[in-house]
Each structure stands twice: as structure tokens, then as C-alpha cells.
Amino acid sequence: MEEKKTQIADNLLLYLEFMKGAGIDVIPASKPAKPSSLPTPIEAVKPPPEENIKMKPKNKSITSLEDIVAELGDCKRCKLSAGRNKIVFGEGDPKATILFIGEGPGKDEDEQGRPFVGRAGQLLTDIIEKGMKIKREEVYICNLVKCRPPENRNPEKDEIAACRPFLDKQIKSVSPKVIIALGKLASSTLAGREVKITQERGEWFDYEGIKVMPTYHPSYLLRNYTPTARKDVFEDVKKVLAYIG
Numbered sequence: 431m432e433e434k435k436t437q438i439a440d441n442l443l444l445y446l447e448f449m450k451g452a453g454i455d456v457i458p459a460s461k462p463a464k465p466s467s468l469p470t471p472i473e474a475v476k477p478p479p480e481e482n483i484k485m486k487p488k489n490k491s492i493t494s495l496e497d498i499v500a501e502l503g504d505c506k507r508c509k510l511s512a513g514r515n516k517i518v519f520g521e522g523d524p525k526a527t528i529l530f531i532g533e534g535p536g537k538d539e540d541e542q543g544r545p546f547v548g549r550a551g552q553l554l555t556d557i558i559e560k561g562m563k564i565k566r567e568e569v570y571i572c573n574l575v576k577c578r579p580p581e582n583r584n585p586e587k588d589e590i591a592a593c594r595p596f597l598d599k600q601i602k603s604v605s606p607k608v609i610i611a612l613g614k615l616a617s618s619t620l621a622g623r624e625v626k627i628t629q630e631r632g633e634w635f636d637y638e639g640i641k642v643m644p645t646y647h648p649s650y651l652l653r654n655y656t657p658t659a660r661k662d663v664f665e666d667v668k669k670v671l672a673y674i675g
């Protein structure tokens with residue numbers, strides 16, 4: 431009994447840390463929630479054992495990330511090359527268990543050549559580190575396209591198609607257990623059909639034998655600063671953690 435109480439307290443603490451990390455400092459207390467409306471117990475939100483993050487099956491026929499970078503070179507395969515400062519290839523553990531895929535680099539990313547380093551990137555880092563209790567370096571993060579679309583518009587179909595072979599090779603090389611698709615565009619691209627993110631987030635689908643969890647893009651969370659949207663993402667990453675054990 432005492433042990434169960436301790437576990438509930440630990441889980442509650444983790445949930446509060448996640449909400450704080452996601453920018454929620456105050457939890458409304460207007461009405462006491464009915465037991466049925468409370469978030470489900472969060473036993474699943476435990477840091478995955480270290481060996482689950484590091485241990486990956488080895489397949490020597492898979493191209494290394496270094497080779498993919500070399501093949502990409504000073505890429506001019508689509509019109510996005512004209513306005514970019516730096517190619518944002520991706521970063522993280524080359525054998526990560528979890529791979530995050532966003533849409534495309536923004537201004538900060540284009541300047542630094544690193545994915546998710548602006549405001550949305552900080553929120554993503556908080557979700558990973560405070561919510562999932564995993565170091566950012568232990569996951570892999572990339573985008574559908576590796577060059578910044580002008581004015582931060584969505585990448586267009588031809589641009590995504592031009593960059594797709596490199597994304598596919600990256601996915602194959604990292605060979606994650608789970609892909610977290612950030613937003614409608616990444617989810618739709620991997621699903622091969624239009625994904626209605628507000629309706630389909632949290633619902634697993636498969637991509638080349640890899641489980642994909644569609645969830646909101648951090649930029650959407652920044653624009654829609656609601657506890658509900660953040661709780662939705664919390665629920666989605668909870669499912670991922672439960673799956674990877």
C-alpha cells in the first residue's frame with residue numbers, strides 16, 4: 431500500500447514537471463475533477479532503461495548518416511536551396527530508439543544548421559527532457575526538408591519529394607523503434623494520405639514496419655497555448671514510452 435502511494439506521488443510529480451516543461455505553471459482548480467475525468471495514471475511515463483535507448487540491431491547494409499550527408503553535398507535538388515544559409519540535416523543519437531520528424535527548418539535552424547533550436551525547439555526539448563525524461567542527445571531529430579522554406583511557409587510537395595530520398599535513408603540508417611511525427615505535414619507524408627491531426631493524433635500507424643505516433647507540432651502548441659493541447663501531447667508521448675518499455 432505504502433509502495434503504491436509512493437508510486438502515485440512519483441507519477442504525479444512527473445506529470446507536473448511535464449506540464450511545467452510545456453509552459454503550464456498553473457493548474458486550474460475551479461472545480462474538483464471527477465475521478466473519471468482525471469488524467470489516467472501515468473505509470474507508463476518512466477524513463478526507458480538505458481539499454482533500450484542504445485541497443486539497436488546492426489545491419490551493415492544500411493547507409494551511415496555520414497555517407498548520406500556526403501551524398502547530399504551542397505544540395506540544389508529543389509528550389510529551397512536558393513534561400514538557405516545552412517542545410518539542416520538532423521542531429522542526435524545515430525541509433526536512437528525514438529526519431530522525431532518535423533516539417534522544415536526555421537530562421538534559427540537555418541542560421542545554426544541544427545534542427546529545432548528556436549522557440550518551438552525549446553518546447554520540443556522540454557517535452558523530451560522534462561516530459562519523457564530522456565536526454566535530447568539520445569533521440570534523433572530531423573525534418574521533412576533540410577532547407578528553410580521562405581517566410582517559414584510549409585514545404586511544398588515538390589520540395590518534400592526532392593528531399594524524401596534522404597529522409598528515407600536517414601530513417602533506415604537510424605532504424606528507430608518509434609517515429610514521432612510532429613504535425614499534420616510530417617504525419618501526412620509518412621502516412622501517404624492526408625492526416626487530420628486534430629482527429630488522428632495519438633493513433634499509431636505504420637511506416638515501413640516502424641510504428642509512427644502522430645502528434646501536434648511544437649509550433650502549433652506555441653500558437654494554441656491551451657492545457658488541452660499540451661495534455662494531448664503528453665498523452666501521445668506517454669503511449670510512446672509505454673510502447674518502448
Ligand code: SF4
Nearest residue numbers: 505508511576577593
Ligand atoms: S530541401 Fe532537400 S532536396 Fe531541397 S535543396 Fe535542401 S537538401 Fe536539397
